[in-house]
Amino acid sequence: MTTKPKVKKYDPNHASQAEGTVEARAEAISRIRKATQPAEEAPAGTELDAIKKEGLTGRQLRIARRMAQKHGLAATSDYDAVRLLRKKGIDPFPRSNLLDFAAGSSDNADAEDQAKDKITIQLPQTVKEKQQTLPGPEWSPAQRREFEIGQIQKDIARRRRRKLFGLFARLFAFVLLPTIIVGYYFYRIATPMYASESAFSILQADGGAGEIGGLLAGTQYATTQDSVATQEFLESKDALNRLERDTGFAEIFKQDWIDPIQRLPQDATLEEAFKLYKRMVTIGYDPSDGIIRMEVAAPDPDTAVDLSNLLISYAEEKINGLTELKREDQMRDALQSFEDAQEERRKAQEALIELQLQGAVLDPENVIAGLRARINEIEIQLQDKELELAALLDNLRPNKAKVDGVQADINRLEAVLEELNAEMLDASAGENSLARLSVRIQMAQADLAARDMMLQSAMQQMETARTEANRKVRYLTVSVNPVASQEPTYPRKFENTILAFLLFAGIYLMISLTTSVLREQVSS
Structure with a gap:
């Protein structure tokens, strides 16, 4: 049940006391006019101070608060309700016509007439009061502090929720969404690739235990350089070019049914094909066991197997080429030394034969030795004859026939001895003497002996080089053959x-x- 509000009758004396003098009322009307105009507005604090100076009664303030509630204005106080109503163009205090008679001057009458044109009479009505907009009792400092702490906690919780929401939004935008896109590509778009795995090793020919490096022969350390060189070759553009010539490697990955990321463009360059080649062909060398492991991926399993077999054949050809190059390098010097030694020995032998032919003898030393032996023999015979002659002459009456015979023998021996000495002198002196010829022949024989030794050394060196070259022969052995993958x-x-x-x-x-970190540095 609603009760009608009691309307009090207008009392001129009370009205005059409440409103003040005519000048105060004129000033109030001018302020109302300023409040109702849609021109530039004054600051809220200045308007509230001006309203407080008007000397409004409690009843007027209550009427203004009810009118503000009726028009749905959120006023923080009674004075603020008056300000908001005036700002909206509503006069919260409808005046009676008796104000016109109390004005007392024609100048104020015109101003009041203009104000009445804009004033709408508002009678007091019953309105529902909202509890939250009515002024409550004054709070104690403890209650206000608790209220402010609660507001701060709510603000902190609100900001935490806002930051947490922003964090989840950033995580979704920069982490989850890209991950979903990548996962969608791998599960729905990416073309499946079939890999073929193989393994092979490079072995060295067995060498003798007594040879240099025999301790390392047959181990993985003896073929490390060759294995690394083979790996570098298989990962180079040279291998790609050979694959391109033999199988058309780029054409395999230019097919339309391959996804755009893995597909090569139709006008792909060698660099683009090489980048794809390095992604599809993976080669690794394990120095601990000396095995090279290779994995080749292709859109078709049979194609992957064919590519693997071709790469293994390329590696085998490369190893054979390296072996032949090493053997040629090692045998080249040895063969050259052996040929030079043979040539020098032949020259020394020809010089010896020429010297022997110049002397028309086979051995001048034997000729000189024979001459010396004959001279010695003649001298012995001459000595014997001289002794025999001396023995005959010792007789008192020597036999003249014997003495003459012995003297004739002595003369003949001396003549032969002189001839032998002259022949010996001719053989020992002069440019073409047998002695000089013998010395030259001895020197030629010594040179020939030296050339023989050098030839034997060159021959031994060549055999050693041939053995070392044979020991350094490399063989490529495939331990795991490529097999087509079913998945x-x-x-x-x-x-x-x-x-x-x-x-x-x-x-x-x-x-x-x-x-x-940057924000903290800047803020500090």
């Missing part, structure tokens, strides 16, 4: 998706940490 090896959908998530999360974390 696609790539892409590894789950592993790649998880890797993409970790990658995006790491990038976001690094950027966030960097931004936080």
Whole structure:
């Protein structure tokens, strides 16, 4: 049941006391006019101070508060309700016509007439009062502090929720969404690739235990350089060019049914094909066991096997070429030394034969030795005859016939001795003497002996080089042959998706940490 509000009758004396003098009322009307105009507005604090100076009664303030509630204006106080009503063009205090008679001057009458045109009479009505807009009792300092602490806690909780929402939004935009896109590509778009795995090793020919390096022969350390060189060759553009000539490697990955990321463009350059080649062909060398492991991926399993076999054949040809080059390098010097030694020995032998032919003898030393032996023999015979002659002459009456015979023998022996000495002198002196010829022949024989030794040394060196070259022969042995895969090896959908998530999360974390550090440095 609603009760009608009691309306009090207008009392002129009370009205005059409440409103003040005519000048005060005129000033109030001018302020109302300013409040109702849509021109530039004064600041709220200045308007409230002006309203407080008007001397409004409590009843007028209550009427203004009810009118503000009726028009749906959120006023913080009674004076603020008056300000908001005037700002909206509503006069919260309808005046009676008796104000016109109390004006007392024609100048104020015109101003009041203009104000009455804009004044709408508002009678007091019953309105529902909202509890939250009515002024409550004054709070104690403890209650106000608790209220303010509660407001601060609510504000902190609101800001935390806002920051948490922003964090989840950034994580979704920079981590989850890219991960979803990458996972969709791997699960739905990526073309499956079939990998063919193979393993091969490079072995060295067995060498003798007594040879240099025999301790390392047959081990993986003896072929490390060759294995590394083979790996570098298989990962080079040279191998790609040979594959391109033999199988058309680029054409395999230019087919339309391959996804755009893995497909080569029709006008792909050698560099683009080489980047794809390095992704599809993976080669690794393990120095601990000396095995080269190779994995070749292709859109078709049979194609992957063919590519693997071709690469293994290329590697075998490369090893054979390296072996032949090493053997040629080692044998070249040895063969040259052996041929030079043979040539020098032949020259020394020809010089000896020429010297022997010049002397028309086979051995001048034997000729000189024979002459010396004959001279010695003649001298012995001459000595014997001289003794015999001396023995005959010792007789008192020597036999003249015997003495003459012995003297004739002595003369003949002396003549023969002189001839032998002259022949010996001719053989020992002069440019063409047997002695000089004998010395030249001895020198030629010594030179021939030296050339023989050098020839034997060159021959031994050549045999050693040939043995060393044979020992350094390399063989490529395939331990695991390539086999066609029945299931696609790539892409590894789950592993790649998880890797993409970790990658995006790491990038976001690094950027966030960097931004936080920079913000802290700038703020400090």
